[in-house]
Amino acid sequence: MPIGHRDDTGASGCAECAARRTCPASGEDAAAIETIRVPRDAALLRADQLREDRVYIVRSGAFKRVSPHPSGALHVTAFHLAGELLGLGAPGQLRHGSYTVALEDSSVCAITFDSPGASPPRLLPALNDALQRECKSNQFLRQPGCSRRLASFLLDIGKRQALRGYSDRMLRLAMNWRDIASYLHMAPESLSRSLLRLKLDGTLTLHGKHVQLRKQSVLRELARTPAVPALPPTAARH
Template identity: 30%
Template sequence: MKTENIKVACSSCNLRELCMPVGLEPTELQRIDDIVAKRRKVRRREMLFRNGDRFTSLYAIRTGVFKTRVASQDGRDQVTGFQMAGEIIGLDGIVNDQHTCDAVALEDSEVCVMPFDRIEELSREVTALQRHVHQIMSREIVREHGVMMLLGSMRAEERLAAFLLNLAQRLHARGFSRSELVLRMTREEIGSYLGLKLETVSRTLSKFMDDGLIEVQQRNLRIVDSEGLRRLITPAAC
């Protein structure tokens, strides 16, 4: 768990359009700089925080990919999301000053540590930051509504199609290819997120390949017919 105290300026961060300070004036942006206490590197398979840890900070992902997961009493666990550069994790800890899920790095990653009391302090003064914090939390709530829709009323193919399109879209927003992507997570992790077993994920990917919708080879995936995937989600377009 390596940490650095090098000053990192949000105002010069190339993620600033995706991350915390979206929509801030330059003068405000400077004030935001000092909510980032430090950066922290998290290596593949390491946890940024875990269930039960005392909550102190939110984390903005600079590089890398994380999964978050919750565990039930009897050991089953459920992946609740995959997060990438510019996204904020740790919001679950606010309510009880304690984290209720694990955040695991899926590849070597780096985050900005933002002590929550500083965020609160500063967002009392900077209206745009206050608004932004509210939006981040609301966005997470809306995202989870989408996942509930996925899990509650879609079939395996639809879930996986929606997942792939969502992943590609988010990667594209970060400057990556619209169609080519590397799955940083295992089939089992995808399955856990989508409420499917790993065999079903594998089979469904194979089927998508047979149908000419995608090409997969291990973790490398290319979306060949993005429109076809979309059609799977909105069947028959009624």
């Protein structure tokens, strides 16, 4: 079972929910919604846990998805913000393949499907959006160049905040930089150097968990620019 505390707020609390602007389940029958509070660092879902006929929507806070690596290490594969779906899996997948962990004290709304394996029709657009976001993330994570991946990540977080009515320039990052480095397939030291360069040239400023994107055009250009491959030692001497 998911780790958390049940709260029978249900759909009656939709009007006060910070995620109502983008929540696909806003206004659903209260009997179909279970609100679960998840403390910071607690797992909502665990790897190898049997899948249930339900989906989760982040009501407040944020989560990271962490996948076990064959080496025994854990790798961050996704971040989920308020109003976004959790617990998705491939058709026919019987168990979850990763952990879903709260980055801060958070809560989710759990919606049980009426029939096994059938998603509620109202959730289908949100399911499609989540899959498209996953594909887009996979694309920019394959980009060469640490700064390029970092720029794409910051712009992506800004867009997701804007969908919820917040600024796309002043980001509040619930995740720490080590988790971000893991997600971006970067060493923490490489991430620090990339951040420092962007800070020194005035592209962004850092204020604790807040990042202000002062030059979004620079980040967009950086995200589009292919990395220049390093010359082999023999060519560099000519």
